[in-house]
Amino acid sequence: MDLKTVDAGLLQSRYRLTKQRAAVLRALGDGGHLSAETILEKVRTELPAVSLGTIYRTLDILRAIGLVQIFSFGGSAARYEAALDKHHHLLCTNCRTLENVQADGVAEIAAQIAATKGFSDVDYGLTIVGRCTKCAGKAGQNGAN
Amino acid sequence: MDLKTVDAGLLQSRYRLTKQRAAVLRALGDGGHLSAETILEKVRTELPAVSLGTIYRTLDILRAIGLVQIFSFGGSAARYEAALDKHHHLLCTNCRTLENVQADGVAEIAAQIAATKGFSDVDYGLTIVGRCTKCAGKAGQNGAN
DNA sequence: CTCTCTGCAAAGCATTTGCACATTG
DNA sequence: CAATGTGCAAATGCTTTGCAGAGAG
Numbered sequence: 537m538d539l540k541t542v543d544a545g546l547l548q549s550r551y552r553l554t555k556q557r558a559a560v561l562r563a564l565g566d567g568g569h570l571s572a573e574t575i576l577e578k579v580r581t582e583l584p585a586v587s588l589g590t591i592y593r594t595l596d597i598l599r600a601i602g603l604v605q606i607f608s609f610g611g612s613a614a615r616y617e618a619a620l621d622k623h624h625h626l627l628c629t630n631c632r633t634l635e636n637v638q639a640d641g642v643a644e645i646a647a648q649i650a651a652t653k654g655f656s657d658v659d660y661g662l663t664i665v666g667r668c669t670k671c672a673g674k675a676g677q678n679g680a681n
Numbered sequence: 682m683d684l685k686t687v688d689a690g691l692l693q694s695r696y697r698l699t700k701q702r703a704a705v706l707r708a709l710g711d712g713g714h715l716s717a718e719t720i721l722e723k724v725r726t727e728l729p730a731v732s733l734g735t736i737y738r739t740l741d742i743l744r745a746i747g748l749v750q751i752f753s754f755g756g757s758a759a760r761y762e763a764a765l766d767k768h769h770h771l772l773c774t775n776c777r778t779l780e781n782v783q784a785d786g787v788a789e790i791a792a793q794i795a796a797t798k799g800f801s802d803v804d805y806g807l808t809i810v811g812r813c814t815k816c817a818g819k820a821g822q823n824g825a826n
Numbered sequence: 827c828t829c830t831c832t833g834c835a836a837a838g839c840a841t842t843t844g845c846a847c848a849t850t851g
Numbered sequence: 852c853a854a855t856g857t858g859c860a861a862a863t864g865c866t867t868t869g870c871a872g873a874g875a876g
Contacts (some may be wrong), residue, residue, distance in 0.1 A: 557717050611841075624794075656817055658811035663808070665805065
């Protein structure tokens with residue numbers, strides 16, 4: 537993630553650019569899908585006193601500005617990622633690994649449905665779940681929303 | 682939902698057919714997207730002593746058998762519905778109303794991506810979020826996973 | 827200087843679980 | 852009967868919040 541964009545995003549907003557916020561964005565810069573807890577650990581390597589509350593508050597702000605995207609799936613902790621390109625998610629229900637994928641055509645389908653129903657300010661997300669190659673044996677879970 | 686299917690589903694499984702489980706399925710029969718709490722209220726009209734723990738345990742079993750589908754989105758309580766046809770979800774981020782929609786072409790897209798990545802036992806779900814006609818003014822949320 | 831942010835600790839909710847008793851097959 | 856399910860209540864895990872002091876602009 538481009539730090540100029542990051543700082544600009546915060547500065548242009550009504551929010552202040554603090555070292556905690558910059559650190560959270562830096563933690564997400566590597567492109568992973570991180571839980572709040574994991575982000576806390578990463579941020580604490582530079583700022584040992586940060587609290588989990590601040591992480592959550594920061595992530596919420598960054599989401600509001602559009603710099604961060606949340607992925608939450610059934611029960612366990614939500615995962616956060618830098619909002620770069622539009623993409624979809626491929627989740628292994630066994631090892632819970634999450635991967636980004638591109639999917640042509642979904643945008644049109646979603647836009648068309650939304651238009652039919654009179655929705656505005658539309659966003660959409662396709663989540664594909666299953667067993668990844670490494671987890672190909674084992675008991676199965678159901679449902680992808 | 683067809684009760685013959687329901688009972689058969691439970692009987693064919695290794696699970697017992699208790700009055701609580703039948704009642705939960707009946708509560709979902711009307712086709713709504715219900716929270717565990719709402720299901721509890723409905724079930725208590727016939728079985729006043731049922732506990733929330735039992736509702737959750739039952740829903741989990743019914744999901745495992747494939748009779749029930751979960752929809753969970755960012756933070757708030759999950760919603761459960763009878764698993765009838767394959768469909769997708771249209772969610773108003775303001776009033777949180779949830780509607781089922783059909784979407785041609787998504788199955789193929791998802792199957793193709795899953796195949797490329799070597800996934801097995803695949804399921805997928807498209808969630809479209811936005812502001813419904815009734816909520817067309819107001820501040821906006823972000824992200825659809 | 828003023829207003830916003832942070833750390834801390836406590837609270838909040840949704841969901842899960844241990845245990846003794848009730849029920850099913 | 853033996854195995855499984857249930858109610859109750861306590862526990863858990865993730866996330867949010869109130870407050871007093873610290874920091875940004």
